[in-house]
Amino acid sequence: MKYGLFEPRKIGEMAPATKVVLYTLLLAWSLFVIFPIYWLVITSFKTPAAVNEGPFFIPWVDFKPSLHAWRDLFVYDLADTMRAYFNSVVIAFSATVLSVFVGSLAAYSLSRIEFAPNLITILYFVLLLIGASVAIGVYGADLWLTLAIVVAMFFLLARAVGRLYSVRLKNGDILFWIISQRILAPIVVVVPIYMMFQSVRLLDTHLALILTYAVVNLPIVVWLMFDFFNSIPRDLEESAQLDGATMIMTFREVVMPLSRTGLAATTLLVMIFSWNEYLFALFISTSKAQTLPILVAAMNAGERGILWWTMSVAIIIMIIPVVALAVVLQKYISKGLLVGAVKG
């Protein structure tokens, strides 16, 4: 019997030609992915001269490895490096915890409770807010007096108008509104956010960055966790309820253990976003709260030219914690939902 090149020889086996094509593609892709990391590592061990005269690829053959860049960062500039490192760890970790905590509670309530906010109420709440802003900002009205009037008007109108119109939003609308916050490019809001933190004197603090990252990542957490919570059968919670468990206990004993996979994936994703974030950090932090991405970027624009060697060292130490976290969380992400989708 004659087989085609793309026909398997046995059931459950791969055809020879398929095998060749597949492995070629995989090999090419691996090179594409691994080479930059290899290049990064060897560059960190090069002297400025070796970088500029290059390209050299093989240590001890092409060039003589040197600890020059590592010494620069960890001996001469140790304080700066460690501060940025510490800042990044504190900010990314706190923002992730805050975001995942608030976001999963929001997602859980959205998946379990039917909300029905009145559209008209929301609209005139926004109108009142705009009116108050104009009154205070343009006409210099007294802040507290305006606020008092706005609150009073809101409740009066809520009773009077809210009953007349009954256009109600649904959970899907709320969810879309939350995710729509992510559609906005960060560059659009970075200046208002800068001014906001300026007015409350929080510029260049950990708190400012933690809050910003937590809020920016909230939509992702809500969106992902909503799906995970929805996939947990309600029977389980109802059964726990009948057996006497409180809502908190049900959440802790039943819902949380079952959404571990989702939580691990979401945590990893949010952690990576916060860890790598550049734009907000650039605006909000100047020196005290400076994070690693800013440190790396600064090496791009010093008066000594682009410091490829120290930059490589900084990037390597920046990659390590994320990889470590991914390895730790990987055993929870058994379903593999996001394993291939996240960047490390």
Added chain:
Amino acid sequence: MNAETTDLSVAAKGISIREFNKYYGAFHALKNMSLEVSPGEFLVLLGPSGCGKSTALRMIAGLESITSGTLMIGDQDVSQVLPKYRDIAMVFQSYALYPHKTVGENIGFPLKVAKTPKAEMDAAILAAAEQVELETLLDRLPGQLSGGQRQRVALARAIIRRPSVFLMDEPLSNLDAKLRGNMRAELKHMQNSLGITTIYVTHDQIEAMTLAHRVAIMKDGELQQLGTPKEVYSNPENLFVAGFMGSPPMNFVEGAIANGVFTADGVSLPTNQLSDLSKVTLGFRPEDCTVVEKGQGQLDAQVFTLEMTGDQSLVTFRSGDKSMVVKMPKDFEIEPASYAGIAFDASHACFFDTDSGQRLRPS
């Protein structure tokens, strides 16, 4: 099952459902349902899907609010009481086992919630597991069990707390036919020995007939008939119950009553002092009639099929768009498409008002 089960039983409580109503928006899901369940009774709510039986059960459990009406468990009004304070255990169709907990942890969960001391809890878990013959599987996860074993875990979790009421929502419908039969017998035995008041929801009339002390048949959110399995089977109150109970269900012939005599196409049957009515349906059970030579019975029809089910033969007749089934002994033979007569015992026949569906009784 253990002999000591009776020692563990508690004083059973009755349930009283008074004028239950449930609206979902404008949809009236449950219409004015009233029902008294006596202590220790096994009551089955039976009906086709969407008839409101599960809604009624979930209202009793407290998982759905009661739009209007009162629910009493024992002598306590629990209409507005949270599910966990109603002292109820429920077995779900999906079993609702916690996949991340072992069999032992699943069974012990109600006690863990109640903060029972460890030693006492372990003893109770073992006792409950022994009752459903699961004591060797306590360390397994639900995912490693078969369907029947999962069902037992759900049962053990329900009985461990000795609730005053059991609620079961189609607990056997995910099992294969043979296992269902076994579990049915075990369920009945267990309920009997524990003596706990039980409300059981099903769409399977065999389950209802075999398990229930009394059956409540529902349709479109309305209670159709309440009675012992025997009563609802042999004395249906209306056309729906008559057509729902029994497999195959009752045969119907449409006609009219004039001068106390029911007449239809080729049928003429004296009724027992029923008043005249122009649209009447005659009903008789497949086992209350026999196939006879053409012209010998009350009516004639063409044979459509003959089905041998093992213990009996079902002869289906077709006339127009109506079909009628007759149960015959297993060795009965008849040629399909031939004509034959159907003879039935007139004393077992039921008459219904075709328009309202209500049973006609002698005035």
